[in-house]
Amino acid sequence: MPSYFISGTNRGIGLALxxxxxxxxxxxIVAGARNVTGAQTLQALAEKHPDRLLLVPFDLEDPAxxxxxxxxASAFLPAGLDYLVNNxxxxxxxxxxxxxxxxxxxxxxxxxxxxxxxxxxxxxxxxVRKGHEKKVVFISSNLASVGNAEGYTELSNAYSMSKxxxxxxxxxxxxxxxxxxxxxxxxxxxxxGTEMGNAIADYAAKHQPDWSQISIxxxxxxxxxxxxxxxxxxxxSFIDWSGKTHPW
Numbered sequence: 001m002p003s004y005f006i007s008g009t010n011r012g013i014g015l016a017l018x019x020x021x022x023x024x025x026x027x028x029i030v031a032g033a034r035n036v037t038g039a040q041t042l043q044a045l046a047e048k049h050p051d052r053l054l055l056v057p058f059d060l061e062d063p064a065x066x067x068x069x070x071x072x073a074s075a076f077l078p079a080g081l082d083y084l085v086n087n088x089x090x091x092x093x094x095x096x097x098x099x100x101x102x103x104x105x106x107x108x109x110x111x112x113x114x115x116x117x118x119x120x121x122x123x124x125x126x127x128v129r130k131g132h133e134k135k136v137v138f139i140s141s142n143l144a145s146v147g148n149a150e151g152y153t154e155l156s157n158a159y160s161m162s163k164x165x166x167x168x169x170x171x172x173x174x175x176x177x178x179x180x181x182x183x184x185x186x187x188x189x190x191x192x193g194t195e196m197g198n199a200i201a202d203y204a205a206k207h208q209p210d211w212s213q214i215s216i217x218x219x220x221x222x223x224x225x226x227x228x229x230x231x232x233x234x235x236x237s238f239i240d241w242s243g244k245t246h247p248w
Contacts, residue, residue, distance in 0.1 A: 003077045007032040007058055008088030010039040012194035016220045030073045032058025060088055060116035070123045080130025087139045089113045091159040094200050106158040113162035138170045140186045147247040174236035185230050186238040188246050189223050190214045
């Protein structure tokens with residue numbers, strides 16, 4: 001049975017991934033969320049699919065929850081983990097300029113989006129090594145692109161910095177892991193109509209009127225296809241939900 005560990009599943013893309021994957025009765029999923037007890041949709045899904053969905057408290061700012069989640073996942077997935085999807089992240093400063101950004105909050109965003117995923121992969125890597133597919137996915141962003149940065153001035157500056165750092169980590173570490181047969185993938189899910197995506201709608205309307213949002217269904221379908229289609233030779237690629245290579 002294909003197995004998945006997905007972080008940040010209380011809403012948005014993470015939740016939609018869980019819902020979509022549960023449509024296949026062969027899939028087993030560990031869903032990590034900061035507030036499992038308050039995630040009503042997740043709770044309902046777990047009650048409906050108790051043998052295929054395990055909910056675990058998972059907070060990128062709390063290493064103990066990451067360690068415990070790995071312990072629970074190991075018991076739930078004795079054959080190992082096929083797909084580790086690092087989806088959790090924050091974009092709390094969507095329109096703060098560099099002249100006004102709170103440095104403390106910027107540092108926090110970098111810790112959550114770029115440094116904490118290192119701990120996550122370290123902790124779950126033994127389980128990935130036991131799995132059949134051996135894939136590690138990082139949900140990144142077009143805003144991480146250094147080549148395209150001039151087109152996104154003053155938009156999600158802290159988030160852009162953190163995701164660019166994430167890309168560098170995944171590119172370098174993924175090259176090492178490739179030698180073990182582990183495929184690391186960086187994935188831009190598109191500008192999706194989620195709470196995080198809608199936070200930049202006013203900016204986009206003013207500065208990028210040609211941008212268009214995609215539905216969460218389109219994003220999820222494309223992301224899962226890209227993840228499933230990725231081969232070891234594609235390791236450390238930066239692609240978007242349609243499978244196209246994204247500029248670094």
